Amino acid sequence: MSGTPRLLLTFCDDSTLIFAVRLRALLRAAAPEAEITLGCYLPEQALSLRQLEMLVPEADYVLFNRETLIEAVQAGLYDAVLTSRVFRALANFLRTPALKHLRHRTQVISFLGGLDFFPERGYANRMPCDGVFLFPQSDTRKFAAWAREQAAIDSNVTAPLVDFGHPTFLAPTLTPPEDLDTRRDIYFFAQAISPLTRRGRLHVLEAMVALAEANPDRQVWIKLRHLPDENTRHLHRERHDYPGLLKAAFPEAPANLRLTACPMDEATEQAALGITCTSTAAIDLIREGVPTMVYLDYVDAYMDPMSAAMRRLFEGSGVITSLDDLLHLRTRAPEPDWVAQMFCPRDLGQRVLAMVAALQDRAASASG
Amino acid sequence: MLARLKATLLGKWLYRLSRHDIFGAPLRWLLDLGVAEQLDPAHWKVANRQHNARQAATLAAFRTRAGGAGQ
Incomplete structure (x- = not known):
């Protein structure tokens, strides 16, 4: 890479912003001189003011619409766009041979959005990108082989460079947090659409009520992904929000059962134990060395495609937990083999920069 | 859905x-x-009804033992 790396990290909602902020921290550590810009993509903007203030308090981002994003990529204003969502405009740009081949344009590197429950559907979206970061490790080989096949049968396609990793999926710390033994709080990490049904969510809520009743000396927190009036532009927005259900079904819930919408990092720093159904929070907890339970046997789980998909992803992890074990707070450590497949080495920032440099070299040699 | x-x-x-x-x-x-989630035909499968009943029973038994079933 010639000179200081100029990188654009795009976002449009809470998950893409969390990704961008985490990747920015890794890149800053790997290359303090890099010029890193956060870019809010307005056509798909779904963040509330509270979420923006919480996740990016410096408000140091720039705004893009379809045209300005494409202009920036076309003019090569950045060395690379790093994104966990391949916006339609960007994908269309990269599918156009005359634009894809353009000398000095910005390279586009995509990451997964989070736990990918249906990875095969994401392959086609990522194929037009110049570089792709995936996980689990086995998927990098699968995708690379698939991409080579596509490139062999379509002369308009170039197989992207492929590497392993995601800023949320960094290898867990080898030692648990120093204060873990003194922590008391139990966190349940809610997800917008899983459990899917009202009955399923009431069941999970009742399990949290039961935990609070059985452990009056501990705080049981329901960590909300967002407040009920947020993320309303999502099709999969929360229909049965926990604050509403708690008020309606458990008006006399114990006082040590509480709701919070605090940042994820704050929750993982406080938690003695984290419980979730299908949330990526399970990954955050394992990464930070916090005992983790993934509960998938909730009522109406058969209605929820994410339950079966989560079970596939976490098969062999050791953290899928029965209701009885959950209620008795019986945890298991994650299996090392599974962890090695799912979590990437902590040098992700350096590897991203190396891929940007490799892509620039590839583009330079392709355009002669 | x-x-x-x-x-x-x-x-x-x-x-x-x-x-x-x-x-x-x-x-x-x-x-x-x-x-209309409650009208989904999946609810009528025997295995699914048994699954729901098992989970509800486990939870109810725990709350009874813990002495907190007050809802």
């Missing part, structure tokens, strides 16, 4: 359309109206 929809090409298309400035809001409203 929306999550199940999203597992299809149609669902992905609807997901994108739901963010549209003009069509987004009415589409989300229509889809909400169409959701």
Whole structure:
């Protein structure tokens, strides 16, 4: 890479912003001189003011619409766009041979959005990108082989460079947090659409009520992904929000059962134990060395495609937990083999920069 | 139901359309109206009913033992 790396990290909602902020921290550590810009993509903007203030308090981002994003990529204003969502405009740009081949344009590197429950559907979206970061490790080989096949049968396609990793999926710390033994709080990490049904969510809520009743000396927190009036532009927005259900079904819930919408990092720093159904929070907890339970046997789980998909992803992890074990707070450590497949080495920032440099070299040699 | 929809090409298309400035809001409203989760035929499968009954019974037994079943 010639000179200081100029990188654009795009976002449009809470998950893409969390990704961008985490990747920015890794890149800053790997290359303090890099010029890193956060870019809010307005056509798909779904963040509330509270979420923006919480996740990016410096408000140091720039705004893009379809045209300005494409202009920036076309003019090569950045060395690379790093994104966990391949916006339609960007994908269309990269599918156009005359634009894809353009000398000095910005390279586009995509990451997964989070736990990918249906990875095969994401392959086609990522194929037009110049570089792709995936996980689990086995998927990098699968995708690379698939991409080579596509490139062999379509002369308009170039197989992207492929590497392993995601800023949320960094290898867990080898030692648990120093204060873990003194922590008391139990966190349940809610997800917008899983459990899917009202009955399923009431069941999970009742399990949290039961935990609070059985452990009056501990705080049981329901960590909300967002407040009920947020993320309303999502099709999969929360229909049965926990604050509403708690008020309606458990008006006399114990006082040590509480709701919070605090940042994820704050929750993982406080938690003695984290419980979730299908949330990526399970990954955050394992990464930070916090005992983790993934509960998938909730009522109406058969209605929820994410339950079966989560079970596939976490098969062999050791953290899928029965209701009885959950209620008795019986945890298991994650299996090392599974962890090695799912979590990437902590040098992700350096590897991203190396891929940007490799892509620039590839583009330079392709355009002669 | 929306999550199940999203597992299809149609669902992905609807997901994108739901963010549209003009069509987004009415589409989300229509889809909400169409959701009748309690009428889903999956609830009638014996295995599914047994699963739900088992989980509910485990939870009820725990609350009874812990002496907190007050709801």
